[in-house]
Amino acid sequence: MPYEHRMPYEYRMPDEYRIAEGRLGDEPTVTVSAPDGAARAVLALRGATLLSWQVAREAPGQLSEPTELAELTDGYRDEAELRSQDGVRAGLLAPFSNRVADGRYHYGGHDHDLLPGRLGDRTIYHGFAREAPFRLVGATTTADSARLLLRSTSIRPDRYPGYPFALDLDVEYTIGRRELGIEIRATNVGETTAPYASGWHPYFTLSRPVDELVLQIPAHTLIRTDASLVPLRGKEALLPLNRCPDLDFRTPRRLGDAVIDACFADLAPGPDGRSETVLGDPATGAGLRVWQHGGYMHVFTGDTLARDRRASIALEPVEAPTDAYNRPEHADALSLEPGRQREFRFGVTYRPSTH
Known part of the structure; x- marks a missing residue:
C-alpha cells in the first residue's frame, strides 16, 4: 500500500519549534527541532517510528554555542534497517505486543491463525502497526514543544491474516526540550x-555499554516464562520479585552482565500516577525516566541484536504481557467494542549530567 503523505503545516517562526519533511532513503520522515537547537527528533512515517531523539547535554541555562546534543535512542540508521525491522527498534506495537504463542489464538468463538500455512518456526510478535503506513494529519508548535498527530487506517479485515478486525490508529507525539511523550489511540471502526x-519497543542509550548502567524498575512481580519466552499458565506465571533476587530492580542496581528478556508487572505509580523505570549512568549522573500510565514494563538487554549488541537497552511500556491473546484472565481488558476507543500513554524524560 503506498503512503498517503502530506505535510499540513510547516513552521518557520524563530521562537517556535520547527517541523520539516525529509527522507531516509525512499522512506518519508518528519524532523522536529527546538528553536534554540536544544532538542531534535526524527520520525519515519512507516510505523510512525521514532528514528532519533537528541537532547542537549547541558542543563537549562547552560547551553553552549553550538549546542552539543546527546543521542538517547538507538534507532534504525538507514532505510534497509527500517524495512528489515530487525530488533524492532522503537517500533509501536499494536494490536498486540510481544509474542502470540504458535501464531494462533481463539477469540469471539473462532480460531484465528496469524501465520496460515506456516510450518516450522511460527514465531510472530509485536503486531502490525510498526510496518503500517501512517500520514501526518496535524501539528501544532509553541516555544516549548511540538505536537504531531499521525494516523493509519491500514488495519482492516482483509489486510492481515488471522486478524479480521478494523482499527484506526492515531499516534500523538509531544516533543519538548527534555521529554518525549506518546499516546496511542485505537478506535474500533468495525462491526465486531x-x-x-499496544506498546512501544524503544532502545535507549547513555553513550555507554549496558553493563555500566544502573536500572531501577518499580515492579513487584516478574512474569515467568518457558524456554520460548511464553508466560506459564495462570498464576504460575506470577513470581514475586522478592523471590527472584537476580531480577529484582526495585532498588537501583548496576546491570553488569545480566541477560534480560523479561516482563515486569504490578508497577508502582508515583504521586502523579505515572510509573517510572529509571536508567542511569553513575559516571556522569545522566539518566532517563521511562514513564507510563498503567500496563507492564518489558526489558531486553539487546543480547541477540544483529547490530551493536548490548550497546543499548530496550525499556518497553506495554499494555499487556506476552501471549495475552491466549490468556483468559486478559480477555476483558483486551476487548475493544465497535465504536469504542482506547488510549495508552507513555514517554521518556532526560536528566542531564550532574558532573
Whole structure:
C-alpha cells in the first residue's frame, strides 16, 4: 500500500519549534527541532517510528554555542534497517505486543491463525502497526514543544491474516526540550469486538555499554516464562520479585552482565500516577525516566541484536504481557467494542549530567 503523505503545516517562526519533511532513503520522515537547537527528533512515517531523539547535554541555562546534543535512542540508521525491522527498534506495537504463542489464538468463538500455512518456526510478535503506513494529519508548535498527530487506517479485515478486525490508529507525539511523550489511540471502526493491546519497543542509550548502567524498575512481580519466552499458565506465571533476587530492580542496581528478556508487572505509580523505570549512568549522573500510565514494563538487554549488541537497552511500556491473546484472565481488558476507543500513554524524560 503506498503512503498517503502530506505535510499540513510547516513552521518557520524563530521562537517556535520547527517541523520539516525529509527522507531516509525512499522512506518519508518528519524532523522536529527546538528553536534554540536544544532538542531534535526524527520520525519515519512507516510505523510512525521514532528514528532519533537528541537532547542537549547541558542543563537549562547552560547551553553552549553550538549546542552539543546527546543521542538517547538507538534507532534504525538507514532505510534497509527500517524495512528489515530487525530488533524492532522503537517500533509501536499494536494490536498486540510481544509474542502470540504458535501464531494462533481463539477469540469471539473462532480460531484465528496469524501465520496460515506456516510450518516450522511460527514465531510472530509485536503486531502490525510498526510496518503500517501512517500520514501526518496535524501539528501544532509553541516555544516549548511540538505536537504531531499521525494516523493509519491500514488495519482492516482483509489486510492481515488471522486478524479480521478494523482499527484506526492515531499516534500523538509531544516533543519538548527534555521529554518525549506518546499516546496511542485505537478506535474500533468495525462491526465486531476486537482483541487489542499496544506498546512501544524503544532502545535507549547513555553513550555507554549496558553493563555500566544502573536500572531501577518499580515492579513487584516478574512474569515467568518457558524456554520460548511464553508466560506459564495462570498464576504460575506470577513470581514475586522478592523471590527472584537476580531480577529484582526495585532498588537501583548496576546491570553488569545480566541477560534480560523479561516482563515486569504490578508497577508502582508515583504521586502523579505515572510509573517510572529509571536508567542511569553513575559516571556522569545522566539518566532517563521511562514513564507510563498503567500496563507492564518489558526489558531486553539487546543480547541477540544483529547490530551493536548490548550497546543499548530496550525499556518497553506495554499494555499487556506476552501471549495475552491466549490468556483468559486478559480477555476483558483486551476487548475493544465497535465504536469504542482506547488510549495508552507513555514517554521518556532526560536528566542531564550532574558532573
